[in-house]
Amino acid sequence: MALSGLDIQKLLPKTNCKECGSTTCLAFAMKLAGKKAMLSECPYASDDAKRVLGAASEPPVKSVGFGPDRRVKLGEETVLYRHEKTFVNQSLFAVDIGDDRPAAEVDAILAKIRDYTLVRVGLNLVVDMVSVTQRGSEPAKFAALAKKAWEVANRPLVLRSGDPAALALAAEAVKGSGSVLVAATKESSALLRAAAEANGHALALTGATLDEVCALSARLKAEGFDNLVLQFETHSLAEQYQVNSIARRMAIKENYKPLGYPFLRYFESGSLMEDSASAIVEVCKYGGILVLPEFDAAQLVALMALRLNVYTDPQKPIQVEPKVYAIGEPDTKSPVFVTTNFSLTYFIVSGEIENAGTSAWLVIPECEGMSVLTAWAAGKLNGAGVAKAVKESGLDEKSESKTLVIPGYVAQISGEIEENLPGWKILVGPQDAGDIESFVKARLAG
Numbered sequence: 001m002a003l004s005g006l007d008i009q010k011l012l013p014k015t016n017c018k019e020c021g022s023t024t025c026l027a028f029a030m031k032l033a034g035k036k037a038m039l040s041e042c043p044y045a046s047d048d049a050k051r052v053l054g055a056a057s058e059p060p061v062k063s064v065g066f067g068p069d070r071r072v073k074l075g076e077e078t079v080l081y082r083h084e085k086t087f088v089n090q091s092l093f094a095v096d097i098g099d100d101r102p103a104a105e106v107d108a109i110l111a112k113i114r115d116y117t118l119v120r121v122g123l124n125l126v127v128d129m130v131s132v133t134q135r136g137s138e139p140a141k142f143a144a145l146a147k148k149a150w151e152v153a154n155r156p157l158v159l160r161s162g163d164p165a166a167l168a169l170a171a172e173a174v175k176g177s178g179s180v181l182v183a184a185t186k187e188s189s190a191l192l193r194a195a196a197e198a199n200g201h202a203l204a205l206t207g208a209t210l211d212e213v214c215a216l217s218a219r220l221k222a223e224g225f226d227n228l229v230l231q232f233e234t235h236s237l238a239e240q241y242q243v244n245s246i247a248r249r250m251a252i253k254e255n256y257k258p259l260g261y262p263f264l265r266y267f268e269s270g271s272l273m274e275d276s277a278s279a280i281v282e283v284c285k286y287g288g289i290l291v292l293p294e295f296d297a298a299q300l301v302a303l304m305a306l307r308l309n310v311y312t313d314p315q316k317p318i319q320v321e322p323k324v325y326a327i328g329e330p331d332t333k334s335p336v337f338v339t340t341n342f343s344l345t346y347f348i349v350s351g352e353i354e355n356a357g358t359s360a361w362l363v364i365p366e367c368e369g370m371s372v373l374t375a376w377a378a379g380k381l382n383g384a385g386v387a388k389a390v391k392e393s394g395l396d397e398k399s400e401s402k403t404l405v406i407p408g409y410v411a412q413i414s415g416e417i418e419e420n421l422p423g424w425k426i427l428v429g430p431q432d433a434g435d436i437e438s439f440v441k442a443r444l445a446g
């Protein structure tokens with residue numbers, strides 16, 4: 001049962017020392033009760049408090065890791081809506097391969113999975129897992145494909161078979177890969193739990209109803225195994241949306257442990273559009289492992305972009321490293337541009353400089369990931385800071401052009417930069433990055 005803030009406060013030191021960042025122990029207790037703080041933030045919590053609150057302060061959705069080092073993670077979620085705090089571990093995409101596919105096709109798909117990288121706002125997005133499904137009747141062939149997929153793609157696997165013995169064989173063939181076995185029912189759970197435990201894998205549980213899945217997960221946890229993911233059986237988009245929402249709501253709002261695990265879903269309608277719609281629902285509503293039936297780069301781009309939007313932490317703007325970037329092949333005569341380290345701003349400005357067909361240096365001062373006007377209003381983008389970043393980049397000595405282009409929105413800091421960067425010509429660039437090309441042609445050409 002979830003503890004209230006008052007229950008939790010009784011277990012805290014009650015000294016109101018503020019070291020946890022809260023003004024009183026009660027305020028901290030209220031945060032703990034709302035899953036908005038961790039007990040470890042109070043350095044004076046007693047062993048007794050840790051024991052009692054340890055379980056209560058666990059995230060309501062269990063952390064489940066995949067891969068040999070368990071670094072590919074799901075779970076640890078504490079909120080239903082991203083704006084309440086943040087989502088923690090994004091959905092994982094897997095591409096399915098059946099053991100009935102010709103060897104040449106298998107090789108081609110595995111190579112595509114291994115080599116695919118979508119670069120977006122400075123992040124390298126990849127296919128997270130490979131799914132291997134037994135469709136034939138030879139367990140050895142299924143296990144051999146699992147081994148090959150692991151060796152070629154080097155991703156944790158989603159191993160699926162209706163034959164528990166075949167699944168156990170494949171689990172052993174990829175021992176230590178930190179994969180997941182799909183899926184245990186109440187009849188096969190003992191055998192598959194043993195196979196998962198012996199070989200270091202997670203286990204997916206399924207059942208015809210939510211009640212069946214809950215009974216199974218509660219039983220396995222009581223037996224001491226909770227490296228679990230849940231696979232729900234649904235028959236329409238609406239039902240999928242409802243079941244995922246109900247399950248996650250029960251886990252987070254009611255702290256209902258049998259549903260406090262990541263989810264897993266296959267998309268196998270035979271229609272790209274229907275599968276995509278279903279995958280969109282999963283990304284938006286708590287999907288865990290999402291198994292796509294084919295490698296389709298267009299579908300992956302769309303789903304990965306959506307996932308990035310849903311899982312970006314609203315409290316932490318995506319940032320690029322503050323430093324000097326070479327755009328094209330700049331030399332000592334090239335102009336120097338400056339903008340902030342908000343990823344979107346950086347990528348738009350660097351792209352527009354490239355489009356202008358010129359080479360330049362782009363100096364990015366530390367602006368805590370804010371956009372130009374916000375950074376200026378917050379005092380993070382000012383003349384002294386820009387001059388310091390230019391000096392630290394080495395361009396103050398290296399540059400022969402000594403021409404610095406600042407964003408049009410912060411024309412007012414040009415005087416301060418001039419004072420701090422003697423010998424430099426400060427040009428006020430356009431307000432809109434889309435006008436950089438015409439600015440370059442008019443002011444920097446020749």
Ligand code: SF4
Nearest residue numbers: 016017018020025042
């Ligand atoms: Fe209370 Fe611990 Fe926070 Fe200090 S750090 S105010 S003792 S909860």
